[in-house]
Amino acid sequence: MKNTRFLLFIPVFFFVSCSEKKAGEAHPKIPEQAIEKFSVTETREGKPNWELESASAQVIEAKKIALLKAPKIKFYQKGEHISTLTANNGRINTENYDIWGEDSCVLTTVKGERLETSNLHYRSDIQKIVTADKVKLIRPNEIIYGVGMEATPDLESIIIKKQRVEVKGK
DSSP states (O other), rough: OOOHHHHHHHHHHHHHHHHHHHHHHHHHOSEEEEEEEEEEEETTTTEEEEEEEEEEEEEEGTTEEEEEESOOEEEETTEEEEEEOOEEEEETTTOOOOEEEEEEEEEEEEEEOOEEEEEEEEEETEEEEEEEEEEEETTEEEEEEEEEEOOTTTTSSEEEEEEEEEOOOO
16 A cells, blocks of 8 residues: 555656646746845946835846836935835836836826826836826825826826826915
């Protein structure tokens, strides 16, 4: 009886082992690395361009991404803090450092402006934040609603498509 169990166990184990390896080669089911308190800083000429902190990151090397939990990105201009972006989740391309905020993204500038959207993408190549989703920009004297946006992280240069503006009274 003991020999029968042993013989049945080996073929089942071998079969499972082979199928997991094949599935893992095409699309890894689990990340290669899990990192708690993940952080990355991009600098230009020795000064920070942005700093990303995340509660955790799951790195998937094959796809060159890190999946982020509760990311917070501080943007800088000439070494001075200009805005902070938070999201529930996100991801960063580990090759070109593009960053995506996913689920309840909020960008707050040091001037007190607040941008809200569901998802956005920081394009590192052009140093702009873009989204095709609905946006809400809250300024001291107005609220701008729209669908689709491209902006610098300080919101000094911003294009909001399909916009509607509410002017606040005194």
